[in-house]
Amino acid sequence: MTNQDNYCVIMGGGIGSRFWPFSRKTLPKQFLDFFGTGRSLLQQTFDRFQKVIPTENILIVTNAMYADLVKEQLPELDEKQILLEPARRNTAPCIAWAAYHIRALNPNANIVVAPSDHLILKEEEFRANIGDVHFVQDNESKSSFGVLRGLHYQKNYPQGKLVRVIRGSVFDVAVDLRKGSETYGKWYGLELSEENKKQFYIPKGFAHGYLVLSEWAEFCYKCTDFYHPGDDGGLVWNDPAIGITWPDVTGEYPGNGSSSGYHMSDGTPLNILERDENWPTLANL
Numbered sequence: 001m002t003n004q005d006n007y008c009v010i011m012g013g014g015i016g017s018r019f020w021p022f023s024r025k026t027l028p029k030q031f032l033d034f035f036g037t038g039r040s041l042l043q044q045t046f047d048r049f050q051k052v053i054p055t056e057n058i059l060i061v062t063n064a065m066y067a068d069l070v071k072e073q074l075p076e077l078d079e080k081q082i083l084l085e086p087a088r089r090n091t092a093p094c095i096a097w098a099a100y101h102i103r104a105l106n107p108n109a110n111i112v113v114a115p116s117d118h119l120i121l122k123e124e125e126f127r128a129n130i131g132d133v134h135f136v137q138d139n140e141s142k143s144s145f146g147v148l149r150g151l152h153y154q155k156n157y158p159q160g161k162l163v164r165v166i167r168g169s170v171f172d173v174a175v176d177l178r179k180g181s182e183t184y185g186k187w188y189g190l191e192l193s194e195e196n197k198k199q200f201y202i203p204k205g206f207a208h209g210y211l212v213l214s215e216w217a218e219f220c221y222k223c224t225d226f227y228h229p230g231d232d233g234g235l236v237w238n239d240p241a242i243g244i245t246w247p248d249v250t251g252e253y254p255g256n257g258s259s260s261g262y263h264m265s266d267g268t269p270l271n272i273l274e275r276d277e278n279w280p281t282l283a284n285l
Contacts, residue, residue: 003134007109008053009098012042012070012116013063013085030116031069042116043073049114051127059083059102060116061094092197110135110222135162135222143170143212146268148246148259150276151175151207151235158204160224168217169193170210171247175235177285178205185282187244192219207235209276211246234279237272238262241282 012030030042039047042060049058060070060077064084071082083098095113102109120126143149151173153159163172173189191213192198202208204224236257237244249270251262257277259270 003110004054004057005106005108005110006053007057007059007102007106007111008049009095009102009111009113010042010045010049010058010060010116011091011094011113012060013066013088013094014117026065027069028066031066031073035119040073041119042070045114045116045118046074048120048123048126049112053112056081059098061085061098063088135224137223137226138220139223139227140218140220142216142218144217144271145212145215146264147212147271148237148249148276149210150237150257150272150279151209152276152279153177153205153207153233153235154225154228154231155233156231157225157228160204161202161208161221162199163192163202163208163219163221164197164199165192165194165217165219167194168212168214169195170212170214170217170219172200172210173208173244174200174202175207175209175242175244176205177207177235181205185242187242189244191247207233209237211249213248234276235285236279236281237276239281 014028014030031040033040037044046058046060055076056078058077059081060074061083062070062085067082067084071077071079083101085094085097098113099111102111170192171189172192173187175187176183176185178184190198190200192200193214210219235242237246238253238257240253248265249262250265251259251270254261257279259272259277262270264270
């Protein structure tokens, strides 16, 4: 059963100028079948989310000049599911306008926002990681420059997390700890900031950590399970077998998780909890 509080906003109003001349203003890339699959990029995105989101909760945000194209390619949609932008702007106003519309329909809505032109080849893996997401807890925290929160997770009550920064900037990291995964022990990191407005979804089975890059940072994250004291697990933050490149950090690996000898480029010592220094390496999990 699909959660009726889950909504999807597909952004499909771009003119596709970066793919010119194949993509034209009158028929931009989201309406084209680039790979001979029989489905346009917009249709593939719709198909992908229709498997995890109720069809009636999928909204397309586009420009008035593309309304007929959307109706032609997605006849399953009711007209009220096609939101025509009053003026072409960038991503943030598009999301804000769609969120305002959805809030009027359902104040308890969870919203996933997706471009209409993403190429995702491993559909089954994508659905396994996104799944039927139910957020049950919202957290907010504040940390100062040089704070490094070690790689942590819950062992018996794993959480999926959707993270965003509302003030300042952090480098956010996830490490795959799923046994049997092709990417087991691999890491991925990106900067989240109030300027870039990016969000980062960390699936269950991953360890999560971050480094604060600004004077202060405030960030929010939605969780798919509650915090359970005593269920914490962790991975040492500087394990050379994983090799995370923490930006703006200098120092040499001392053979353990001690932050002694590490500092930010301006000389500020790393601020790490003793517990996070003492987590095991990947080889000793």
